Amino acid sequence: MILQTEQTRAEIAEWFEACSVHDVVENGGVCVKYKKEQIALFYFTRRNEWYATQNECPHKRQMALSRGMIGSVGQEPKIACPFHKKTFSLATGQCLNGDECSIKTYPVKVINGIVFIGIAKNQD
């Protein structure tokens, strides 16, 4: 089973092994540590989709998105920050409340029950 967010077509430098499928809460998120980065990983069980974004909410720069609630607006999957409920598209990273800047997204793939997060090439 391979699922991948659509827009991240940048060349992947590394597929980093994050955790097992069972570690991730259903229809929710967890935070993954990658070097000095914090990545929020979401298992949208209802839609059988995986998403990963930066864990930091750009609004007040809180490391919190993985603790937020996921959901949808129309077809768009989204995450709501637990602090002030700003929402961001899980697919594109765009802020859905207009004002905030968008968040970074990462491709995800699942092989044999292991979740991998793709780190782009130009990334340090």
Added chain:
Amino acid sequence: MRIVIIGNGMASFKLCEKLRTKGSKYAITVFGEENQPAYDRVHLSEFFSGRKADDLFMAPKSWYHENDIQLHLGDPVKSIDRLSKKVHSFSGETVTYDNLILATGSAAFIPPVPGIEKQGVFLYRTIEDLEMIRSYSAKVKNAVVMGGGLLGLEAAKAMLDLGIKNTHVIEFANRLMPRQLDIEGAGLLKNKLSELGLHIHHSKNTVNISGEEKIHAVEFADGSFLETDMLVISAGIRPRDELAHQSGLAVGPRGGIIINDILQTSDPSIYAIGECALHNKMIYGLVAPAYEMAEVLSANLMVNFPEATAVKTFTGFDMSTKLKLIGVDVASFGDPFIENENTRTIAVTDKLKGNYKRINISADGKQLLGGILVGDTTQYNMMLQTCRNKMLLPADPMDILHKNTDQKKSDNAGITALPEDALICSCESVTKAGICQAVSEQNCNTVDAIKKCTKAGTGCGGCVPMIKDLMVHTMKEKGIYIRNVVCEHFQYSRQELFDLIKIQQTKTFNEVLDTFGKGDGCEVCKPLVSSLIASIWNEMILRKGNDSSQDSNDRFLANIQKGGTYSVVPRIPGGEITPDKLIVIGEVAKKYNLYTKITGAQRIDMFGAHVSDLPNIWTELISAGFESGHAYGKALRTVKSCVGSTWCRFGLHDSVSYAIRIEERYRGFRAPHKIKSAVSGCIRECAEAQSKDFGIIATEKGWNLYVCGNGGSKPQHAQLLATDLDSDTCIKYIDRFLMFYLKTADPLNRTATWLNKMEGGIEYLRNVVVNDSLGMAEEWEAAMQHFADSYACEWKAAIETPEIRKRFSHFINAPEEKDPSVQFEEMRGQKKVPDWNNPK
């Protein structure tokens, strides 16, 4: 052409408004004696329950300017010169008129009793009267209201609202509300009012008011007397006809400016409207006829000025009333007393429920002529319409007395049966057709919108339930029934979802979404549905399948703080805590480096816990006997208490024990919003119970229960629901109150907001809770008992369940590492969070 209006009361304002909305070009000058612009006298008593004088204004001062009306306030007219058509005001203004309108209203009738001028004697008619009463009442322990009519009872209710528990009503006649009620109905009303704590005395003829400077007692012809600190006179009204009298206009033998059917006085260029006018030997002491007079006069003034060939006439008015006060509904309509060979009377008394219903019907049983309702007045609007529109009664007239089982259907049939021109709002003369058109043609989908558009329901408000029924009915008919839905994922209201979840026995968010919704949920419906599931099934909220649909604070059983750490608030019921437990809190806080603070609600908050420390912290707290304080949930928070009779020299009962009992009964109860409570040991109210969702104050005889108050951004005082309850009854009432709130409130509405939106307000609520008008009491009490019996501490379950405990780590791939972005600074010997990181 100039119109001068004397008086700026309700009738005067309505006339100005009608003239201007009809587009009249007359120059208008208004003189008002009071300092405020016209205000809503009908709702004057709300001044005591927190409404500000400005909120009562019919229109802001600027309205008169915008509508080109010269308004002189605080400047009464002192004489009229009819020959030269001039009025002279107190301040020296002289204005010439073409037409003069007297709208001087009435004054309270002051009986000629010696001593009436003493300090502590008040009238009840103007904002100024009420301001004086309010400031005087602070030092008063008891009060007497003279007059057991409509106004007198309203004044008595106001005394209770002011906190004067010992309030007496004295009435000259042999019963309360003699103009509206017969002996039987009045007797029932008396019983009900006595239950609320009013002391009622009838057949009392006051002969003297004794005291030095200040009133000391009211003395009666039968030799009895009542000692009191204050007397409020509300013994009838006297039309203000002094100016008319002085300028030679015809007035009635018992007062009132005589007018004809086009509201003209004995001088053809002078008219009188409202309570000062005497039409066909009647003074109308209600707002609806005053408005009708304003309508008739404005219509006539519009078409032919000055030579009147009137287009409209005033031919008298139905004096049906529904009393809006005091926790007991009372209504009378048509001719309530009629008894002769052409009529039959049917009367039913239900002493147990406290209902009295009387209808007078024609001998052939076809028509309703009038009637009286005490206790249950739900059929008032329907009966009034049947009576007014001369609609045929059902084959068995008794049917109209009973709510039949198929109430909804018959109500609708009732509405449909009404003729198009049935007058629904008599204050603003709006017909059924007018309301239905507003809904179907002007898209008014709420009662508020209808009010704005047609003005129906803005006067005495008695017709609002009927407007709502008509609205819903019309919307349904047109297929435009719009619901108060949760969000894009659920086409249901919170209340509907509540019932659906219960009936279909759905227990996880996904199940609910699959069964009743669409899409994938969001941050609005997830917490709402989770809260419903928690209240209905009372299962551990972090059970798999429900964990990730909890609001973030519920999901971690703690409040997230600035910086991403959490706070820990153990329950400290009633604010009582042992030294040992204090030490445990100190030790835990020290060990996990937590900031400690006494909260505004009598407990201790420990801030700055890393998510991964939460289970360890709670393990220690729980083993020392603490449990979750639910500071994170839309649930019961604290029940504050004062120290009460165990230590306090004024304490009447043990408020601490009672607060603990209550907190332990409702702990963990999840509701549409958080709920707070408090118990005070006496009326000094050190626990601030009157600012809580439900608050309890000890009295000599038991507990007074207040409901629907809150602090927060829009503070509101709680209102008295019931008095002198014993401890068990009080808890029963709270059970019912909370269950009713749980079932019917909109999402995230505190109890105060809920009540503010509730039609019928506190009286309706009291009927539901105290009189069990919905017949739900038993079911609700049982449900609450079940809830209390099955309560378990969430934190205990969380630390004992490995799958749940595992979720309390920051990094899934490095569970032992804490979030390195969490930083602290030092302040006054404790830690604090640095300010927000600036956005990039």
